[in-house]
Amino acid sequence: MALLLTGVGLAGCGLKSGSPMVDDVRPGPRDAGQPLKGASLTVTSKNFSENIILGEMIGLIFKAAGAEVLDRTNLPGSISARESIVKGDADAMYEYTGTAWITYLGHEKPIENGQKQWEAVRDADRAHGVTWLPQSTLNNTYSLGINQANNKKYKLKTLSDVAALAKKDPSAVTICVENEFASRDDGLPGMQKAYGMKLPAANIKKMDAGIVYTQVSKGACLLGEVFTTDGRIKSLHLDTLADDKHFFPIYDAAPVVHSATFKKYPAIAKLLDPLSKRLNTKVAQELNGRVDVDGQDPHAVAKEWLIKEGFIKNG
Template identity: 80%
Template structure:
């Protein structure tokens, strides 16, 4: 879901004008497991891409490894800066496949202001609208990388917060108790803190809102009394590692950001077997699995490619050659 637009538009124009220049071939010796039998992509030369944060890189590596096991030659162009650059690569055919987020497409790319509450209906709306852009959306996963507020389990033993409505009730009863740490952008956006406060009727004093880098927020919430609550992403690996609770968006204020494979339409027309390869993967992916895999990279410092490969092998999707 994370959209990093600043500075990415210029890069997107470069990508659109002359194609991607970086990347390296996947050289892993992998063979089909539960998917890719018969090597239905033999003879294909495919490029996978991703945005430049751990989760999306992991997902991009998964696509590449499955394509490789299914017989394709695969060029790895994951880790592009921002959302727009990866998006333009798919549209222009400079890349063939990546995982994208339904909320990002619906709000950021397609220009809608209000999310669709039902996640399946939002995916269908995105799928239908994006056809005109030469982008084919395959079925989404249950992996939903959306916004939430996090609180340490230690503090929550006292407050017993479960939902954002519980936060609103606490803020009305005792405004001084509610301190919130957020990123600068989230603090100023109508689809961020400002809108959330309005939607839930929160009464958070301005002095109780601290702005800081996203990475610091998690540690501040876990170790400091200065942030009772902090902006968080539901699939972040630090939620588990730092012993945090996340609060339910019970009024469905934030969009659903379910991850789904997006394919350059001409590519899937040429290689329709792609759908059968990636649909089982998406059916397995969940928010909890994403938290676990993200923690391996962001907490334990493991390589996203190896994390993706190990998990695919453990799940039986592919095998070592």
């Protein structure tokens, strides 16, 4: 999900959509106070459940800290959300280190170490007026999933195990993927090259991304392209395989803030750093599942979790 782009840009006159966040919330038991009292801030996000949830979390924490908040989450694609931060049409969102390094900053090879990846992005993005706060361990990267019933037979743990099975029994390894992943150098072709796989074309089944999970769950494909933070992994009883050769970039989620905003309100760091420290892949799977599996509203999911974790409370 961190990689999905629609290529939709922002209009020259800036963003027009959005609505005021009207929640009556205050600092919770963690009590960071209200250092943003009198501020007027805009939060944004990309248009998939996880990033919307994270954007709503930022907005609710800003609101509890005294700011008036305009909610402009759910923008179409990575590019439009990115440009809103660069131009100052929005003040803050959660971005992914791998997306920034590869897609925005134009590098071909990821940095394997998550901390160094974040540091490189942080340093490079200063020139674009974007301030990166410390990253979470919420890593929304690619993996291959397999249903647990099938994995009792094959006992796959890593992508190297898949490569070994493909060499031993090519007919056994069928993979469901969406069209973009099937053609990207940082998708299936690159993964096969990195792991020495040579799958027959007939073994690769292309389909819409949302269908992949159900097809793997049903056993229509042995393996399927998944995102590591997707809530359907747990609900559909899928195992995910470790990228033991570190082919896929690390996509750790971190808050990004328009630099002029951060200069004016440096307290934003003290508000969001504790949130990032609490976020991880397991938490993301749980929260994403409430939206994508249970059909709950992302704003409500974000608010309930923040209250439970002591970041905010109802006013």
